Amino acid sequence: MLQVYPVLCRAGYMDNYAYIIVDETTKTAAVIDPSEAAPVIDKCTEQNITPQFILNTHHHFDHVDGNLELKEKYAARIVCNVADAGRIIGADICLTPGEIFNLGRARAEIIDVSAHTIGHILYYFKNDKILFTGDTLFNLCVGGIFEGTPEQMFAALNKIKALPDDVLFYPGHEYTSGGAMFAFQYNHGNDDIKNYLDRARRRLAEGLPVAPVTLGWAKKNVATRILKPQR
Numbered sequence: 001m002l003q004v005y006p007v008l009c010r011a012g013y014m015d016n017y018a019y020i021i022v023d024e025t026t027k028t029a030a031v032i033d034p035s036e037a038a039p040v041i042d043k044c045t046e047q048n049i050t051p052q053f054i055l056n057t058h059h060h061f062d063h064v065d066g067n068l069e070l071k072e073k074y075a076a077r078i079v080c081n082v083a084d085a086g087r088i089i090g091a092d093i094c095l096t097p098g099e100i101f102n103l104g105r106a107r108a109e110i111i112d113v114s115a116h117t118i119g120h121i122l123y124y125f126k127n128d129k130i131l132f133t134g135d136t137l138f139n140l141c142v143g144g145i146f147e148g149t150p151e152q153m154f155a156a157l158n159k160i161k162a163l164p165d166d167v168l169f170y171p172g173h174e175y176t177s178g179g180a181m182f183a184f185q186y187n188h189g190n191d192d193i194k195n196y197l198d199r200a201r202r203r204l205a206e207g208l209p210v211a212p213v214t215l216g217w218a219k220k221n222v223a224t225r226i227l228k229p230q231r
C-alpha cells in the first residue's frame with residue numbers, strides 16, 4: 001500500500017505539488033518533485049516521516065529547488081532519469097526508462113515521456129494504481145512543450161492513455177481552474193467538469209489539495225477531445 005501526501009508549494013503563484021509517498025509495508029518514504037523544502041519538511045514533521053529518496057520527474061527549478069536541503073536534512077538520495085543526471089544537481093541514483101525503482105516493497109515503473117522536457121519521466125506504481133505525471137498531464141489540461149515537439153507530446157500522452165482507466169494520477173501543479181476553463185471550450189455544458197471544478201474550488205478554498213482523478217476520467221474529459229486535431 002502506497003500512502004500519498006500532497007504538499008502544495010509556491011502556493012498562489014506557481015502552485016506546484018510535491019508529494020510525500022510512503023510504502024506502508026516497510027515505511028520507506030520518498031518525496032516527489034520538492035519545489036521547495038520548507039512545506040515538505042513541515043509535512044514530514046507533522047506525519048513523522050523521514051524520506052529516504054527524492055524522486056524528480058524532470059529538471060525544471062520548480063520541481064527540484066528543494067532537493068539539496070532535503071538531501072542534507074534527511075540524508076536522502078536524489079533519483080532521476082539518467083538523461084537529466086547532468087542538470088539535476090546532486091543526483092545519486094540515475095534511472096533508465098523502462099527500469100523499475102523499488103521504494104520498499106512498492107515498485108515504480110519509469111516511463112519516458114520526453115516532450116515538456118527531454119528526459120521527463122513518470123513514476124508509475126502499477127500495483128498501487130498510482131501515477132505521478134509531473135508537468136506532462138495535469139487535472140484537465142496537458143503540459144507545455146519546452147524542449148520536445150508536438151509529436152513527442154502526442155506520443156507521451158498516448159503512453160499515458162494506454163494505462164488502465166482506474167489509475168489515479170497526481171500532477172506536478174495545481175492547474176484545475178485553468179484546465180477546466182480550457183476543457184470547457186471543448187466540452188460545452190459538461191456537468192462532469194463543472195461539478196469537479198466546484199468541488200476543487202471548495203477544497204482549495206479550505207487550503208486542501210484537490211483530490212486526484214482517475215486516468216479514465218481524464219481520458220473522457222480531457223485528452224480525447226483536446227488532442228483531436230482542430231480544423
Ligand code: ZN
Pocket residue numbers: 058060116135
Ligand atoms: Zn516543468
Ligand code: FE
Pocket residue numbers: 060062063135172173
Ligand atoms: Fe513545473
